[in-house]
Amino acid sequence: MAAGGAFFWTAAASVFICACLLLSGCPESAGRVGNDVCLTCHQGTLAPDQRSFVTGTHRFLDCETCHGDGLAHVRNGGRGGLFIFDPRDEPFRENDELCERCHPGEAGQYVQSVHFEEEAVRCTGCHDVHEASETRRPFIDNSLCLHCHAEIEFPTVEDIVAHTFHPYDPTGTRASRCVPCHMPPLRRQDQADGPHSHTFEPIRPIRSNEAMDAGVFPAPPNSCAGIMGCHDGTVPTAPVFNVDNPQDNIILQTIFDERYGEEEED
Numbered sequence: 001m002a003a004g005g006a007f008f009w010t011a012a013a014s015v016f017i018c019a020c021l022l023l024s025g026c027p028e029s030a031g032r033v034g035n036d037v038c039l040t041c042h043q044g045t046l047a048p049d050q051r052s053f054v055t056g057t058h059r060f061l062d063c064e065t066c067h068g069d070g071l072a073h074v075r076n077g078g079r080g081g082l083f084i085f086d087p088r089d090e091p092f093r094e095n096d097e098l099c100e101r102c103h104p105g106e107a108g109q110y111v112q113s114v115h116f117e118e119e120a121v122r123c124t125g126c127h128d129v130h131e132a133s134e135t136r137r138p139f140i141d142n143s144l145c146l147h148c149h150a151e152i153e154f155p156t157v158e159d160i161v162a163h164t165f166h167p168y169d170p171t172g173t174r175a176s177r178c179v180p181c182h183m184p185p186l187r188r189q190d191q192a193d194g195p196h197s198h199t200f201e202p203i204r205p206i207r208s209n210e211a212m213d214a215g216v217f218p219a220p221p222n223s224c225a226g227i228m229g230c231h232d233g234t235v236p237t238a239p240v241f242n243v244d245n246p247q248d249n250i251i252l253q254t255i256f257d258e259r260y261g262e263e264e265e266d
């Protein structure tokens with residue numbers, strides 16, 4: 001069924017393209033052609049391979065939702081990559097606006113980050129919307145972050161351990177995994193789906209108390225507690241701290257200040 005379907009659509013796409021080229025019925029530039037037409041060329045030989053899109057995280061979108069109408073590009077045979085919106089050509093600061101249309105939460109936080117301010121990493125530096133994996137490189141073994149930060153700050157495991165004050169076991173107990181500390185989940189329910197903090201700054205334990213004082217329940221996670229699988233009792237060797245208990249958060253904040261320094265005054 002799948003192969004037959006693909007053949008049908010390939011054939012149908014070719015007919016469609018030919019019809020557009022031969023007849024005068026197609027508008028000059030505006031007009032959509034659909035994913036199947038894009039993928040007749042974007043299969044690695046004629047044009048960059050994007051077939052992984054059909055199993056990717058954004059498979060339910062049209063290519064043209066992000067790339068704009070493709071008819072003119074297709075009528076030109078794709079030559080020179082002309083007549084199609086390429087987000088890579090956008091200036092750095094405009095680049096994330098495409099993602100912001102559908103992910104305003106992550107985008108709103110990201111613009112507060114050093115990654116944005118220093119024009120160091122775009123959304124697409126960590127995410128490839130054409131692929132099935134959530135991030136370009138795995139984050140559970142730190143390779144996503146260390147791809148850049150090994151060279152900048154952490155050339156050795158010893159450097160990481162000195163930074164985190166934890167043993168190094170990112171794929172096992174999660175100790176010294178960058179993401180739980182730097183991108184903790186913003187709520188305790190459905191952590192697999194996020195949302196995860198995109199400022200990349202750790203969230204201090206005292207923030208959970210401040211949120212509870214403001215009436216938020218259950219208490220939102222911080223970088224130490226309230227994250228499934230860190231200090232919640234599921235790791236036998238890790239001390240347990242209850243994020244709903246203000247006293248536990250005060251103890252954690254004291255340890256945090258000793259290890260990583262107190263918060264700077266604004």
Ligand code: HEC
Nearest residue numbers: 037038041046047063067070074077078079080081084086
């Ligand atoms: C007739 C074949 C063909 C079809 C159909 C086609 N493309 Fe292309 N596309 C190309 C070629 C060839 C390039 C240029 C590749 C290069 O220069 O390396 C290209 C380049 C691109 C680029 C990069 C532009 C740049 O600045 O280099 C994007 C984005 C793109 N296509 C998207 C699409 C989308 C979306 C569709 C469907 C609406 C589509 N293409 C349909 C052949 C095609």
Ligand code: HEC
Nearest residue numbers: 035038042048050053058061062063066087088124128129
């Ligand atoms: C959710 C938005 C989105 C969708 C949907 C999308 N793209 Fe892209 N595309 C991007 C962004 C952002 C870039 C530039 C950064 C990058 O390469 O990931 C890009 C880059 C590209 C490029 C140039 C990169 C290269 O490998 O040469 C091509 C070609 C392309 N897209 C084709 C497609 C095709 C074909 C589809 C549908 C099958 C598609 N895109 C669907 C956002 C999207």
Ligand code: HEC
Nearest residue numbers: 057058061065066098099101102103123124127129133134
């Ligand atoms: C037209 C809407 C739209 C645009 C534009 C868009 N996305 Fe998405 N994206 C979605 C939807 C819908 C989902 C799936 C539901 C969800 O998890 O929110 C999703 C999911 C994701 C996920 C989570 C995937 C997973 O495995 O859970 C990431 C990461 C993501 N998008 C990044 C991006 C980035 C980066 C861009 C910009 C290049 C972008 N998106 C542009 C609609 C969009």
Ligand code: HEC
Nearest residue numbers: 114115118120121125144145147148149152178182200201
């Ligand atoms: C594409 C390269 C790249 C990737 C991937 C990357 N970073 Fe960065 N990051 C940078 C650069 C460049 C800077 C700015 C220089 C600096 O201060 O370290 C930066 C800055 C930071 C800062 C702020 C440093 C400060 O001075 O306050 C934090 C925190 C950070 N990154 C964490 C992370 C985490 C966590 C990940 C993985 C989820 C990650 N980064 C992935 C390149 C990258």
Ligand code: HEC
Nearest residue numbers: 142145146149153154160164166176177178181201202260
């Ligand atoms: C146990 C929690 C924890 C882990 C794990 C962790 N960090 Fe940090 N990191 C912090 C804290 C806390 C700060 C200080 C932030 C502040 O001052 O608000 C920090 C600061 C940073 C900075 C800013 C510059 C500096 O050296 O002070 C960078 C860059 C950084 N971390 C990257 C990483 C990377 C990459 C990883 C994974 C290899 C990682 N961190 C793992 C807690 C952690």
Ligand code: HEC
Nearest residue numbers: 096099103106107110121122123126139179193194195196
């Ligand atoms: C430095 C790397 C990095 C950058 C830059 C980055 N993200 Fe993410 N993003 C991640 C990681 C890692 C996760 C997965 C966190 C987890 O599941 O623990 C994630 C998760 C997501 C998700 C899934 C929902 C969630 O919040 O967990 C979406 C959507 C998303 N990112 C969108 C974006 C958008 C939009 C941008 C730019 C405005 C962006 N990201 C920039 C690393 C990054």
